[in-house]
Amino acid sequence: MRTLDENKRKAILKAGMDVIAEDGFHQAKIAKIAELAGVATGSIYRYYPNKEAIIVVILEQLWSQLAGELRLLVPRTDMSPVEKLDMTVDLVFDIFTGNTALALIFVNEHHQFLMKGVGTLKDHYNDFLDLAESVIREGVERRVFNANVDIKVFRHFIIGAFRHLLQQWTIEPEALPLNKVRQNLKFIIKNGILLHPVKK
Amino acid sequence: MRTLDENKRKAILKAGMDVIAEDGFHQAKIAKIAELAGVATGSIYRYYPNKEAIIVVILEQLWSQLAGELRLLVPRTDMSPVEKLDMTVDLVFDIFTGNTALALIFVNEHHQFLMKGVGTLKDHYNDFLDLAESVIREGVERRVFNANVDIKVFRHFIIGAFRHLLQQWTIEPEALPLNKVRQNLKFIIKNGILLHPVKK
Amino acid sequence: MRTLDENKRKAILKAGMDVIAEDGFHQAKIAKIAELAGVATGSIYRYYPNKEAIIVVILEQLWSQLAGELRLLVPRTDMSPVEKLDMTVDLVFDIFTGNTALALIFVNEHHQFLMKGVGTLKDHYNDFLDLAESVIREGVERRVFNANVDIKVFRHFIIGAFRHLLQQWTIEPEALPLNKVRQNLKFIIKNGILLHPVKK
Amino acid sequence: MRTLDENKRKAILKAGMDVIAEDGFHQAKIAKIAELAGVATGSIYRYYPNKEAIIVVILEQLWSQLAGELRLLVPRTDMSPVEKLDMTVDLVFDIFTGNTALALIFVNEHHQFLMKGVGTLKDHYNDFLDLAESVIREGVERRVFNANVDIKVFRHFIIGAFRHLLQQWTIEPEALPLNKVRQNLKFIIKNGILLHPVKK
DNA sequence: CATGAATGAGCATTCATTCAT
DNA sequence: GATGAATGAATGCTCATTCAT
Numbered sequence: 071m072r073t074l075d076e077n078k079r080k081a082i083l084k085a086g087m088d089v090i091a092e093d094g095f096h097q098a099k100i101a102k103i104a105e106l107a108g109v110a111t112g113s114i115y116r117y118y119p120n121k122e123a124i125i126v127v128i129l130e131q132l133w134s135q136l137a138g139e140l141r142l143l144v145p146r147t148d149m150s151p152v153e154k155l156d157m158t159v160d161l162v163f164d165i166f167t168g169n170t171a172l173a174l175i176f177v178n179e180h181h182q183f184l185m186k187g188v189g190t191l192k193d194h195y196n197d198f199l200d201l202a203e204s205v206i207r208e209g210v211e212r213r214v215f216n217a218n219v220d221i222k223v224f225r226h227f228i229i230g231a232f233r234h235l236l237q238q239w240t241i242e243p244e245a246l247p248l249n250k251v252r253q254n255l256k257f258i259i260k261n262g263i264l265l266h267p268v269k270k
Numbered sequence: 271m272r273t274l275d276e277n278k279r280k281a282i283l284k285a286g287m288d289v290i291a292e293d294g295f296h297q298a299k300i301a302k303i304a305e306l307a308g309v310a311t312g313s314i315y316r317y318y319p320n321k322e323a324i325i326v327v328i329l330e331q332l333w334s335q336l337a338g339e340l341r342l343l344v345p346r347t348d349m350s351p352v353e354k355l356d357m358t359v360d361l362v363f364d365i366f367t368g369n370t371a372l373a374l375i376f377v378n379e380h381h382q383f384l385m386k387g388v389g390t391l392k393d394h395y396n397d398f399l400d401l402a403e404s405v406i407r408e409g410v411e412r413r414v415f416n417a418n419v420d421i422k423v424f425r426h427f428i429i430g431a432f433r434h435l436l437q438q439w440t441i442e443p444e445a446l447p448l449n450k451v452r453q454n455l456k457f458i459i460k461n462g463i464l465l466h467p468v469k470k
Numbered sequence: 471m472r473t474l475d476e477n478k479r480k481a482i483l484k485a486g487m488d489v490i491a492e493d494g495f496h497q498a499k500i501a502k503i504a505e506l507a508g509v510a511t512g513s514i515y516r517y518y519p520n521k522e523a524i525i526v527v528i529l530e531q532l533w534s535q536l537a538g539e540l541r542l543l544v545p546r547t548d549m550s551p552v553e554k555l556d557m558t559v560d561l562v563f564d565i566f567t568g569n570t571a572l573a574l575i576f577v578n579e580h581h582q583f584l585m586k587g588v589g590t591l592k593d594h595y596n597d598f599l600d601l602a603e604s605v606i607r608e609g610v611e612r613r614v615f616n617a618n619v620d621i622k623v624f625r626h627f628i629i630g631a632f633r634h635l636l637q638q639w640t641i642e643p644e645a646l647p648l649n650k651v652r653q654n655l656k657f658i659i660k661n662g663i664l665l666h667p668v669k670k
Numbered sequence: 671m672r673t674l675d676e677n678k679r680k681a682i683l684k685a686g687m688d689v690i691a692e693d694g695f696h697q698a699k700i701a702k703i704a705e706l707a708g709v710a711t712g713s714i715y716r717y718y719p720n721k722e723a724i725i726v727v728i729l730e731q732l733w734s735q736l737a738g739e740l741r742l743l744v745p746r747t748d749m750s751p752v753e754k755l756d757m758t759v760d761l762v763f764d765i766f767t768g769n770t771a772l773a774l775i776f777v778n779e780h781h782q783f784l785m786k787g788v789g790t791l792k793d794h795y796n797d798f799l800d801l802a803e804s805v806i807r808e809g810v811e812r813r814v815f816n817a818n819v820d821i822k823v824f825r826h827f828i829i830g831a832f833r834h835l836l837q838q839w840t841i842e843p844e845a846l847p848l849n850k851v852r853q854n855l856k857f858i859i860k861n862g863i864l865l866h867p868v869k870k
Numbered sequence: 871c872a873t874g875a876a877t878g879a880g881c882a883t884t885c886a887t888t889c890a891t
Numbered sequence: 892g893a894t895g896a897a898t899g900a901a902t903g904c905t906c907a908t909t910c911a912t
Contacts, residue, residue: 075871096296100907101874110873112909121907155463181378181437182294206463215463222446223435223454224463230434231427237381238426246422254423262462263355263406263415263424274896300882310898315883474875494782496696500903510877515904552864578781581837606863615863622846623835623854624863630834631827637781638826646822654823662862663755663806663815663824674892700886701895710894712888721886 079117081107086124091171095125095179126189129180132172133194136161140201144208151209156256158202162232163252170240177237199225228259279317281307286324291371295325295379326389329380332372333394336361340401344408351409356456358405362432363452370440377437399425428459479517481507486524491571495525495579526589529580532572533594536561540601544608551609556656558602562632563652570640577637599625628659679717681707686724691771695725695779726789729780732772733794736761740801744808751809756856758802762832763852770840777837799825828859 085107090098100121104111118124139161143154166173184192203225209215232255239246285307290298300321304311318324339361343354366373383391403425409415432455439446485507490498500521504511518524539561543554566573583591603625609615632655639646685707690698700721704711718724739761743754766773783791803825809815832855839846 099905104874111907112873112875113871115908116871178381185441209463216461219458219463220450220454223451224458226435226438226446227431227455227458230437231431233434234430235423235426237430241385246426250420251423254420255427258419258424258427258462259458260462261416262458262460263409263419278896299880311882312884312898312900313896316896321882478875511879511903512877512905513875516875521903555863581778585841609863616861619858619863620850620854623851624858626835626838626846627831627855627858630837631831634830634833635823635826637830641785646826650820651823654820655827658819658824658827658859658862660862660864661816662858662860663809663819664752664860699884704895711886712894712896713892715887716892 078107078109078113082109082114082117083124083127087128087171087175090125090128090179091174095121095182122183122186122188125175125179126183126191128172128175129183130189130191130194132165132176133191133198136165137194137197137201140198140205144201144204151205151212151214152260154205155209155260158205159228159232159252159256159259163248166236167248170243173236174240177233177240202228228255231255231259274316278307278309278313282309282314282317283324283327287328287371287375290325290328290379291374295321295382322383322388325375325379326383326391328372328375329383330389330391330394332365332376333391333398336365337394337397337401340398340405344401344404351405351412351414352460354405355409355460358402359428359432359452359456359459363448366436367448370443373436374440377433377440428455431455431459474516478507478509478513482509482514482517483524483527487528487571487575490525490528490579491574495521495582522583522588525575525579526583526591528572528575529583530589530591530594532565532576533591533598536565537594537597537601540598540605544601544604551605551612551614552660554605555609555660558605559628559632559652559656559659563648566636567648570643573636574640577633577640628655631655631659674716678707678709678713682709682714682717683724683727687728687771687775690725690728690779691774695721695782722783722786722788725775725779726783726791728772728775729783730789730791730794732765732776733791733798736765737794737797737801740798740805744801744804751805751812751814752860754805755809755860758805759828759832759852759856759859763848766836767848770843773836774840777833777840802828828855831855831859 082103085103086098089103089106093099093102098121100114101111103124104114107114114124118127140158143149143157143161146154149157166176184195203221206215206221206224210217210221235246235251235255239248239251282303285303286298289303289306293299293302298321300314301311303324304314307314314324318327340358343349343357343361346354349357366376384395403421406415406421406424410417410421435446435451435455439448439451482503485503486498489503489506493499493502498521500514501511503524504514507514514524518527540558543549543557543561546554549557566576584595603621606615606621606624610617610621635646635651635655639648639651682703685703686698689703689706693699693702698721700714701711703724704714707714714724718727740758743749743757743761746754749757766776784795803821806815806821806824810817810821835846835851835855839848839851
């Protein structure tokens with residue numbers, strides 16, 4: 071009989087998210103997470119095998135959700151590649167807007183756990199990347215996006231730009247409102263900085 | 271009279287760079303740095319007051335050098351804003367090409383020490399950012415760059431894109447050769463992804 | 471539910487007392503205290519925040535107990551000031567007789583922690599001193615003790631004499647039995663060394 | 671040829687006295703002593719084999735000097751035992767008045783090095799104690815001092831009282847002027863606290 | 871299942887002393 | 892003799908994880 075309390079599992083995840091966002095993964099103390107979740111220290115280990123598992127689940131859920139939403143977007147025939155690209159950006163912005171803690175974790179911790187290859191995190195992340203890539207590819211095939219731009223580079227380009235902007239936003243949210251960032255980001259990735267571009 | 275050996279100081283810095291790049295700052299052990307540098311543990315502390323000072327000096331030198339080079343570039347009248355922008359990107363790429371360890375430290379550790387506000391790191395970094403901004407501004411004023419793009423956002427945009435691409439490069443250098451990255455980056459920030467951009 | 475074991479807390483205190491008495495506070499090693507107490511190194515820190523706290527509690531208890539006993543003695547109307555003075559000396563001798571370790575800690579370490587002003591040590595110590603002073607004062611008021619002797623000096627005088635005698639006793643207990651010391655101390659503080667005193 | 675500079679030797683001793691008085695022996699750093707003495711760290715070891723030797727020499731000189739002065743006092747036939755006792759107290763007070771650093775070292779550090787039995791410290795100290803004892807003994811034999819008081823206890827009694835009063839004086843010199851202390855000390859050791867002593 | 875007390879490996883830093891110059 | 896750079900042993904404390912209750 072499985073009597074583990076799913077509410078408690080979620081409470082621990084939420085507490086873990088807040089504490090890790092605030093203190094960073096290495097500084098985040100299990101005892102503090104337990105206290106915030108309202109459970110005993112030892113109880114954490116009934117729900118998660120170790121501290122790492124907590125953040126991995128957080129990140130897995132993040133990319134799993136984004137991949138899921140993008141999966142619905144990709145095959146739509148009622149949208150142009152440009153609209154899909156904009157929409158992809160919106161998906162990502164939306165998930166972090168209003169969840170600063172999650173943003174901080176993505177910004178600061180995501181990379182190291184991706185590298186470690188723990189759990190299914192890499193799979194979910196690659197799912198998302200592949201789907202995003204297919205959006206670009208469709209644009210290239212339909213001669214809307216420039217075929218000279220390497221898709222792989224472009225993909226990393228956007229993610230990196232986004233990550234850093236998000237990081238700056240968590241530092242000074244007023245100076246860098248997400249709406250402005252979102253709008254500028256969309257514009258730049260499509261048009262670049264040149265006022266009179268000369269495409270060949 | 272025996273004096274502090276500047277070669278030893280450099281050896282420690284180099285060893286610190288390698289170990290920190292490999293293990294990350296928090297996991298980097300002084301004993302390992304000392305061994306790699308060929309000095310005794312305690313000798314580290316004759317040259318640097320603590321572990322943090324080592325990485326801070328590494329980062330200060332990085333930005334100090336970049337700011338120095340950019341400072342020479344900015345006032346040049348024989349180059350167009352576009353050329354200056356390309357050149358700025360080159361400066362940054364050049365310093366990391368052939369120094370994977372430095373790239374890793376920039377990618378993984380720079381942010382936290384910038385936030386801590388230790389030493390003159392922030393000053394050097396801001397110097398660089400301000401100079402880069404003036405390149406953009408000149409382009410806008412001379413109606414080469416699009417005035418509708420927020421300069422602050424654009425700046426973070428490039429840095430973030432660059433940082434992430436660099437990170438990916440350290441992971442799989444063959445799949446993402448820096449030359450290709452550099453070329454694509456320059457292109458995208460100038461022209462965006464659209465094949466037939468519609469500027470207003 | 472497992473709770474902090476008060477027996478363990480006492481065992482640590484006792485072990486701390488023995489090790490600190492033997493090696494001195496600065497040389498006393500936490501690992502040695504833990505081993506003597508039969509607990510793990512880290513367990514020490516569940517009961518006491520740091521090494522200093524251990525000795526401070528030891529000293530607080532010492533003076534707290536002495537002040538408590540003296541507090542009962544001071545208001546008694548069935549005893550003369552002389553009897554109270556003798557009794558005060560007895561209180562102090564009694565607490566150290568049979569506890570060489572405590573004596574050593576008082577003799578060697580008390581002063582520095584008093585100066586540091588950690589915890590409530592100073593309060594308890596001052597309580598004791600004030601009560602002792604009131605014994606003297608009563609004697610002076612009732613014209614049994616000499617008003618020409620400065621009470622403050624006299625107080626330090628006794629404590630110092632006692633501390634040093636205690637120190638000697640810990641060095642060669644046989645050559646300086648506490649009973650003999652106690653008796654002589656009582657005599658000298660009352661009568662001095664002169665055979666035929668000439669009081670004015 | 672002995673070319674070691676005796677002025678330098680004295681400068682080190684003086685610097686050692688000041689630093690040890692200020693920081694305590696264990697916290698006193700050789701580098702700080704060297705700096706204060708105006709010599710290089712390594713030079714200290716040309717004059718003293720190790721840190722301990724410095725304080726031992728300081729204490730040896732102290733007791734050697736006191737014993738020397740007392741040695742002249744003891745055989746004098748023009749003074750009564752009471753005068754000699756007073757004079758002995760004066761000798762000791764005089765050496766510390768105006769040398770707070772030496773007082774602090776005597777108060778805080780003397781005991782531990784006496785115990786260690788390093789150098790001739792113990793000999794000089796015992797010389798002094800024996801001479802002081804002979805003063806008392808003379809008083810007892812001439813029926814001026816009370817034979818019932820154990821000389822050994824009395825000796826420790828005075829030293830302890832003195833040490834503690836000196837310690838208090840270094841803490842709050844204004845509240846406890848040495849003149850007042852000296853006068854009270856002399857009075858108490860002779861007459862005790864009783865207004866109407868009843869000697870048997 | 872829940873609890874929280876117990877565990878113990880792990881590490882940056884200090885500083886008396888040495889010794890190459 | 893003088894210097895001061897180099898050495899490296901030594902230790903209090905943290906905290907993720909375990910496990911007795």
